[in-house]
Amino acid sequence: MVLQASNLNNVKIYTVSGSGSRAIPDWLERKKKKFLKNDPDWRSRVELIQDFEFPEASLRVKTTKDGRVYKPQIRVFEYAEMSMKFDRHTDSENINFVILSDDWTKSVLLQNDRTIEFHTQGGIYYKTRIPKFGRDLAYHYPTCDLLITAASYEVYRLNLNQGRFLNPISTDATSGVNVCVINPAHQLFGFGTQDGVVEFWDPRSRSRVGLLAPSFPVDESNVQEFQITTMSYRNDGLSLAVGTSTGHILLYDLRSSSPWLVKDHQYGYPIKSINWYDNTTGDGGRGKVISADSKIMKIWDRENGANFTSVEPNTDINDVCVVPDSGLIFIANEGIQIGAYYIPSLGPAPRWCSFLDNLTEEMEENPQPNIYDDYKFVTRKELSSLGMDHLIGTNVMKPYMHGFFVDLRLYEQAKLISNPFAYAEYRERVIKEKLEAKRESRIRATKKLPKVNKELASRLLHSSEKKKKGIQVCKISCNYYYS
Numbered sequence: 001m002v003l004q005a006s007n008l009n010n011v012k013i014y015t016v017s018g019s020g021s022r023a024i025p026d027w028l029e030r031k032k033k034k035f036l037k038n039d040p041d042w043r044s045r046v047e048l049i050q051d052f053e054f055p056e057a058s059l060r061v062k063t064t065k066d067g068r069v070y071k072p073q074i075r076v077f078e079y080a081e082m083s084m085k086f087d088r089h090t091d092s093e094n095i096n097f098v099i100l101s102d103d104w105t106k107s108v109l110l111q112n113d114r115t116i117e118f119h120t121q122g123g124i125y126y127k128t129r130i131p132k133f134g135r136d137l138a139y140h141y142p143t144c145d146l147l148i149t150a151a152s153y154e155v156y157r158l159n160l161n162q163g164r165f166l167n168p169i170s171t172d173a174t175s176g177v178n179v180c181v182i183n184p185a186h187q188l189f190g191f192g193t194q195d196g197v198v199e200f201w202d203p204r205s206r207s208r209v210g211l212l213a214p215s216f217p218v219d220e221s222n223v224q225e226f227q228i229t230t231m232s233y234r235n236d237g238l239s240l241a242v243g244t245s246t247g248h249i250l251l252y253d254l255r256s257s258s259p260w261l262v263k264d265h266q267y268g269y270p271i272k273s274i275n276w277y278d279n280t281t282g283d284g285g286r287g288k289v290i291s292a293d294s295k296i297m298k299i300w301d302r303e304n305g306a307n308f309t310s311v312e313p314n315t316d317i318n319d320v321c322v323v324p325d326s327g328l329i330f331i332a333n334e335g336i337q338i339g340a341y342y343i344p345s346l347g348p349a350p351r352w353c354s355f356l357d358n359l360t361e362e363m364e365e366n367p368q369p370n371i372y373d374d375y376k377f378v379t380r381k382e383l384s385s386l387g388m389d390h391l392i393g394t395n396v397m398k399p400y401m402h403g404f405f406v407d408l409r410l411y412e413q414a415k416l417i418s419n420p421f422a423y424a425e426y427r428e429r430v431i432k433e434k435l436e437a438k439r440e441s442r443i444r445a446t447k448k449l450p451k452v453n454k455e456l457a458s459r460l461l462h463s464s465e466k467k468k469k470g471i472q473v474c475k476i477s478c479n480y481y482y483s
Contacts, residue, residue: 011282011299011309014360016328016340049082052340058332059094061321065102074119076104079352090117098139098146100160108146110134116148116158130156138180140203142187149177155191169206171199179230185237188254192228198242200254212257214242214250232274241289243271249291251302263305269293273320276302281327282345283308290329292320297331299346313339326350375405386414 006013054073074088085104092111100106105121114133118125132150139146144161147169154168155177171177173193181190188209189201200210214228230243240252242259247268250259265271275290277299289302294316299308315335322329327347331339342349342356349356379402383389388406391397398405416422449457 011343011345013309013311014342014356016342016356049077052077053337055336057334058318058338060096060319061330061332061338062097062099063321063323064099064104082353088119088123095134096136098137100139108137108139110137110148135176136179138182140182140187143203147180147189149180149191151176153177155180169201172197178228181231181233183233183237184235190231190233190240192231192242194227196226196228196244198228198231212252214244214259227270229270230272230274232276234276239276241274241276243274243291245270247271247293249274249289251289261302261305263291263300265291265293265296265298267293267295269295272317275320275322277322277346280345281347288346290320290322292317309343311341323350328353376408376411377403378406378411379403386418388414
């Protein structure tokens with residue numbers, strides 16, 4: 001088995017699934033699938049989790065606390081079996097979801113038609129609606145409150161213990177609240193608004209305790225469009241990462257109103273996901289931040305912002321999930337397959353797929369170069385001699401260095417057309433090689449050389465054999481002439 005690897009900034013990233021890995025297209029007929037056994041790339045692929053894909057695209061991805069199954073149609077994948085456990089369809093598109101229990105049995109889904117669905121092990125348990133279209137949700141475990149942000153200044157509170165809506169949290173947002181997060185250390189609520197302001201609320205008194213207005217060097221024309229798109233608390237309880245619609249990430253200490261670091265993604269797309277990562281395997285164990293927009297996922301140092309590595313899939317990114325205490329990252333994207341990337345420099349492989357470490361070690365011991373068996377490299381001079389100049393710039397020509405890669409079958413056809421006698425020449429050359437091989441395999445009598453002057457005797461014998469061969473050739477040619 002072979003993993004596709006990339007080496008950016010001296011950090012190796014192994015593509016376990018997703019873009020770059022091989023998958024059977026849906027349109028491929030069943031009778032044609034048998035030919036895949038002759039495809040070396042298909043036979044050597046690695047499929048970490050079977051059916052780890054969606055028919056169209058994946059929007060959100062998360063892992064459960066027990067690390068056994070993987071869930072957000074809904075599909076549940078079991079780590080122990082490395083395959084899909086079951087799938088379940090919903091009536092509307094799911095914007096976000098939260099896993100309420102340590103395993104997969106209890107979850108709540110926020111949908112784009114103002115519906116909140118509660119799912120249990122048996123299926124849909126209950127559904128309700130909210131006044132405005134929802135944007136994000138979070139669950140406060142101590143009070144059993146489900147916080148739902150929407151296109152409104154209010155944050156709705158649904159108490160799952162009492163089974164009823166409580167008085168909402170009224171923010172100063174004028175257009176809506178985009179994101180809500182809960183601090184894992186002291187349970188401080190954080191709401192990111194469409195106005196570009198972060199509000200902090202104490203769950204005990206249900207009152208606002210702070211206001212943060214992020215600022216960074218941007219054009220005055222873009223200030224009106226500035227929004228908070230994502231946020232993430234660090235486990236230390238003091239660090240907060242804020243992502244904006246302009247492609248910036250700001251790292252804050254809650255004791256200060258100024259960010260200690262501002263990171264620009266350089267693409268201008270809204271930030272969709274931010275994750276903190278501590279105790280990396282490589283780079284001296286320095287903590288990292290994993291941020292992603294729709295174009296690229298970047299991993300960088302949280303102290304100085306230095307780039308560690310990055311992943312740029314072929315399709316747009318929707319969400320990023322880091323498997324805890326490991327170097328495995330899941331990426332929900334606009335493609336059919338969910339991307340899975342393994343970065344050994346970030347952390348070890350999870351226990352349920354520890355074989356990834358062995359695969360990467362085998363790749364280090366036996367590196368395999370890129371081999372283009374189905375393509376032929378030709379220069380411009382060869383293209384002109386074959387009459388294929390008009391194909392330059394089309395899909396059949398792949399530019400590379402000082403020439404092009406051409407499909408081998410197309411090259412053979414063009415060569416046959418340009419030189420119709422090539423097959424006859426090739427046939428004559430093969431026959432000649434076979435005749436010479438037969439002559440060499442004949443048993444010949446070995447003449448013993450005298451004990452004295454062996455070198456002189458060998459030269460005389462060799463010269464006499466040459467003369468005999470010349471006489472035989474002359475006789476054959478004469479007989480052929482007179483006949």
